[in-house]
Amino acid sequence: MRVSDPDHQAVRPRRADARRNEQALLDAAATVFVTSGVEAPIRDIAAEAGVGTATIYRHFPTRADLIVAVYRHQVEILAAAGPELVTSADSPYAALRQWIDQFVGFVVTKQGLAAVLQSADPCYDPLHAYFLERLEPVWSGEIVAGQDPYELMRAVGSLCAGGGKPRYDARHLVGVLIAGLRRG
Amino acid sequence: MRVSDPDHQAVRPRRADARRNEQALLDAAATVFVTSGVEAPIRDIAAEAGVGTATIYRHFPTRADLIVAVYRHQVEILAAAGPELVTSADSPYAALRQWIDQFVGFVVTKQGLAAVLQSADPCYDPLHAYFLERLEPVWSGEIVAGQDPYELMRAVGSLCAGGGKPRYDARHLVGVLIAGLRRG
Amino acid sequence: MRVSDPDHQAVRPRRADARRNEQALLDAAATVFVTSGVEAPIRDIAAEAGVGTATIYRHFPTRADLIVAVYRHQVEILAAAGPELVTSADSPYAALRQWIDQFVGFVVTKQGLAAVLQSADPCYDPLHAYFLERLEPVWSGEIVAGQDPYELMRAVGSLCAGGGKPRYDARHLVGVLIAGLRRG
Amino acid sequence: MRVSDPDHQAVRPRRADARRNEQALLDAAATVFVTSGVEAPIRDIAAEAGVGTATIYRHFPTRADLIVAVYRHQVEILAAAGPELVTSADSPYAALRQWIDQFVGFVVTKQGLAAVLQSADPCYDPLHAYFLERLEPVWSGEIVAGQDPYELMRAVGSLCAGGGKPRYDARHLVGVLIAGLRRG
């Protein structure tokens, strides 16, 4: 998968209808990704958004472009909670636990996002970089002596990717993983 | 995924060539699953086995039937190492570490198996049950106070499913997870 | 365009229905090529033949395979007339004129064939070679001192490709071309 | 192909920017036709010209309109050389040879133009008429006793359309054709 231009939505001024469509597409894709995963047919996403298929290609030339855009948008929301927690919590470790709770709670409901975090496909590098930028301030203080944050992020993604099923509590497992790291 | 009859291959007496074909199919599928994943085209597996596609359907009506059969077969091999380790190692924890090393080493080279372990699809229940039967004697002594072994198995599967990529050491991460459990 | 296996129809023994389908495909393709050219949609050819689209891909993995097969078959018929003429005509030149008449008459009614003759795409090399093998005995005696037969064949293809239209007599023009060569 | 109104660009007075755009379009189309042929995507031409796609439709309602306009424009340049040669060369035949050399050299570099010359589509009638008007004075003196000039022009187009490939020298073949005509 290639990402043709990760920032394309930032550079051009756009017509109002185009902007509206792009938003509709992001919402539709987010919805479809939940039910059908990130490999859902383009047609389904187009139908959900109420646009033609070619409109998706105009806005997001490759599937990776769309995926990145969908989650970048959602991560913006998630990211806001991070720094705030660091300062407000009783201890760095408490901050981390709360953040992890929120983070996992968020990721678990978006199976697509978990898959993206788990993946090593270079097309997600921008999104991964973005994630790391936000995660590191929160957890680096307490945990990762000698632990590659990128690997940790992928591990969290992996554990969450298995979630949403009975007898599998991703939040708990991520907690265990974090606890294991702390000892190191 | 549905499994039509998990034990179908046990009930009927069979012709010699049928039995030979089934074995060829299991070997072929194992090979193909490694390179192309468990979703590999039926044709590829048939070609690898040197049989017609319909022969696969006769032996394994659904894809899940085949997957289960393939890994059940491979687990037979893996399982042998377990009990032996428990008795020979210096301590239960040492036995566990060694077992985990072997186990992860095994799973990581079969991405298909990792996916199967990660999955909660009921069609894998027989395989999961089989796995747990073998795993529990090994690790239950040392670790899982209050930890659902099934969940743990799926977690290991998840961590391994993300593996085989640069900057991601599944063996290390599973070790961290185990370490985290031990403290609990 | 690639030709995966120009001789694939010769190597395997085949089931009767497969052979029947292949013939139906060749006939259908020949028909469709006349009306829609060699770039006609696969679906149209499949429909004309009364088969599914995938059947075409089974028999002729690439479009070039199909094109070559269609015309190779037709050339078999054409080729028969060649050697016979050489011996029966009054003079080599007379033989050539008659042959050219037949040849052009044949090619002109298959616009697809003309296009194939005109093309330099390497995928047609086998067909071109086949053509040259048949053409050279007929015309080489009289004409082509220093004339590359391959170029001549392509020229005839070009002149015929423009044919089938009012105020354009490919037969006449090819005659003129041949006359021009004779002087050389 | 239909040409909606071959002279539409002559009837209306126009804004300066419209005229500028039209010229930019002709240049852009000429460029794109060379590299991608006359069937190149409208978008490519618009991009090359730096205008929107709809602008092309405004100026040239059908693709044929654009093609005709492009080559009419280029023929203007070519035509200038014709009469001049007739008077300056040593003999009518020498003039013809030189003219053919120039002509073929020109056409061969514009595969689109060759295709247009080869075609009998009525939409090109105006362009064909225009061509004949210029060609006839040059070659009619020496050659075409009983040869329809229109047919000859299309033949030259056909021979050139096959060109630009290895082992195919359109200039040579057109020379052969002309030589053949001379004898007649």
Add this chain to the structure above:
DNA sequence: GATGAATGAGCATTCATTCAT
């Protein structure tokens, strides 16, 4: 039982054309 031929639904992608801005 085994075979592999046939099927046709499903999907990504391209592109001419229209239309709101």
Add this chain to the structure above:
DNA sequence: GATGAATGAATGCTCATTCAT
């Protein structure tokens, strides 16, 4: 007039599954 966003039909190709031999 100019723009470029939206449209959706068209097409190549893949693959699971069925069925005649």
